[in-house]
Amino acid sequence: MRPHVFVNLAMSADGKLSTIERRQVRISGDADFRRVDLIKSQSDAIMVGIGTVLADDPSLTVKDATLRKERADDGRDENPVRIVIDSRARTPVDADILHKGPGRRIIVVSNSADPAKTALLSEYADIQVFGDERVDMSAFLEYLGTLGIRSLMVEGGGTLIWSLFAEGLVDELYTCVGNVIIGGADAPTPADGDGFINEADFPSLVLKDAKRIDDGILLCWSVKKKDGGE
Ligand SMILES: NC(=O)C1=CN([C@@H]2O[C@H](COP(=O)(O)OP(=O)(O)OC[C@H]3O[C@@H](n4cnc5c(N)ncnc54)[C@H](O)[C@@H]3O)[C@@H](O)[C@H]2O)C=CC1
Ligand SMILES: Nc1nc(O)c(N)c(N[C@@H]2O[C@H](COP(=O)(O)O)[C@@H](O)[C@H]2O)n1
Numbered sequence: 525m526r527p528h529v530f531v532n533l534a535m536s537a538d539g540k541l542s543t544i545e546r547r548q549v550r551i552s553g554d555a556d557f558r559r560v561d562l563i564k565s566q567s568d569a570i571m572v573g574i575g576t577v578l579a580d581d582p583s584l585t586v587k588d589a590t591l592r593k594e595r596a597d598d599g600r601d602e603n604p605v606r607i608v609i610d611s612r613a614r615t616p617v618d619a620d621i622l623h624k625g626p627g628r629r630i631i632v633v634s635n636s637a638d639p640a641k642t643a644l645l646s647e648y649a650d651i652q653v654f655g656d657e658r659v660d661m662s663a664f665l666e667y668l669g670t671l672g673i674r675s676l677m678v679e680g681g682g683t684l685i686w687s688l689f690a691e692g693l694v695d696e697l698y699t700c701v702g703n704v705i706i707g708g709a710d711a712p713t714p715a716d717g718d719g720f721i722n723e724a725d726f727p728s729l730v731l732k733d734a735k736r737i738d739d740g741i742l743l744c745w746s747v748k749k750k751d752g753g754e
Pocket of ligand 2: 548
């Protein structure tokens with residue numbers, strides 16, 4: 525059984541994840557960063573796409589020492605399992621995600637990855653192969669279930685989030701709308717990719733909560749299953 529999948533993102537008031545140059549910018553405030561750190565610390569695993577690694581070089585570690593200690597006291601690694609979806613094994617060997625903080629890392633490649641680069645990365649992370657061109661997300665999530673991973677936080681970016689929605693693999697969405705305008709027709713948005721053409725294919729969301737956070741708003745949604753359930 526695949527894990528419970530929730531997407532967490534911060535977007536500007538005009539619906540952008542970052543600038544047109546894909547440069548990471550501060551969209552949400554301190555309270556939201558603490559909230560993100562908390563839900564990260566409560567997750568079994570956290571996942572990003574290679575586009576996010578190349579753009580932001582995130583470490584995806586739990587930042588608050590108290591939260592790390594709580595995990596350790598529970599007999600867990602200080603950080604959730606960190607996962608990069610990286611069909612062609614483009615993760616730089618000096619990427620922060622491979623070096624900062626203790627804990628397990630998984631880089632998920634496809635059969636199109638260069639074996640020499642995959643071998644290099646295997647010094648720092650567990651390498652898993654799913655799919656021929658792009659990573660087969662459905663099969664990979666089933667594999668995570670076999671590892672005992674029950675909750676998976678997805679941090680982005682827009683291409684990976686799109687794929688997960690397109691395949692019906694998202695259970696919840698947390699959208700923090702920050703009080704800035706970024707602009708740019710080609711700046712990343714929460715769901716990029718090909719986009720749905722038919723209205724009947726749009727995933728339908730149920731608004732569970734909406735609350736002010738810093739100078740923005742946090743929207744908590746669940747995703748309706750195609751059979752009508754949540
Ligand atoms: N504001 C926020 O909360 C966040 C913003 N970002 C921003 O998002 C941008 C990066 O997003 P993207 O370029 O869209 O990259 P992404 O992080 O979504 O990675 C997409 C890449 O993953 C690989 N991939 C392999 N198999 C795949 C599959 N089945 N489905 C989808 N992708 C697959 C492909 O190479 C694809 O291009 C950056 O500008 C970053 O700053 C990223 C995370 C959070
Ligand atoms: N939640 C959130 N709010 C913002 O304002 C942001 N700019 C982001 N960006 C993403 O957060 C990740 C940072 O990871 P580390 O601190 O290096 O662990 C990274 O993926 C950014 O894209 N998120």
